Amino acid sequence: MKKFSIEFKWAIIANILFLAWMTLEKQLGFHNEKIKWQMAFTLLFFIPSFLIYLLALLDKKKNYYQNNMNWRQGFISAIIISFIVAVFSPLAQFITHEIISPLYFEKLIKLSVENQRMTQEQAENYFNLTSYIWQSISGGISSGVVIGAIVAYLIRTKSV
Template identity: 70%
Template sequence: MKKFKIEFKWAVIMSIIFLAWMTLEKQLGFHDEKIKWQIAFTMLIILPNFLLYYLALSDKKKNYYNGVMNWRQGFISGVVLSFIVVFFSPITQFITHEFISPNYFDKLIAYSVESKKLTLADAQNYFNLTAYIWQSISGGLSFGVVIGAIVAYILKPKEQVSTNKSK
């Protein structure tokens, strides 16, 4: 476990940031009167998540690999981080939908049916805690692996270009 202490720390930070983001969405009305814009606003969380992955892998590079981390090491760290975040996702989804925004699903179902996007049965099947937990698991893994790979590439050592020109 000590090998992945940094990833665990950052997964906790990311989970707290997620809950803060959900609180912000709720406070700004995206779980109520602005619900039709909620999906667009939620997509903005990609920006802080990218930054958090960058900070997490930078922390790993500096404090575990002594400033030299290759792409593979960074990618593995990003994947491990993703799995730990996904492990916490049922808890963060529960907190979000039971405490932060307990009427969210009812309002989203009502909006989807009123706007004729879904039938009542389809909306109820799609917008519920179980479905959102599974979506957060699959989305968290795919997003985390891709972002981890990108950030690992950014943080890998730069290849040295030879400036020695022989005549």
């Protein structure tokens, strides 16, 4: 387990950052009056996510590989972080939708039906905790792997 302690630490930090971002979205009104812009605002979360993976892989490179890490080693580390983030994402989603923003789904359902993007039934099937948990698991793994691959390439030791 010590071999992956850096990945575990940064996965926890990533989930805390996610909860902070959700709190920010809520405070800025993107879960209420500006809810129609929430999806676009959420895309900005890729910036701090990239920063988290950058810091995590730099930490791994410095403190585990003694500043001598190739792309493959960094990429594997990023994959591990992504999977740990995914394991904790159901808890993060629960906290988001039950504590931080308990009316979020209700408001998204109402907006989707009013804008005739979905029927009531379609909206209820899409905007719910179970659906968002599965989306966060798959999205967390896929985006983490892609971001991790890029970061690992950028910080790899060229001579390894």
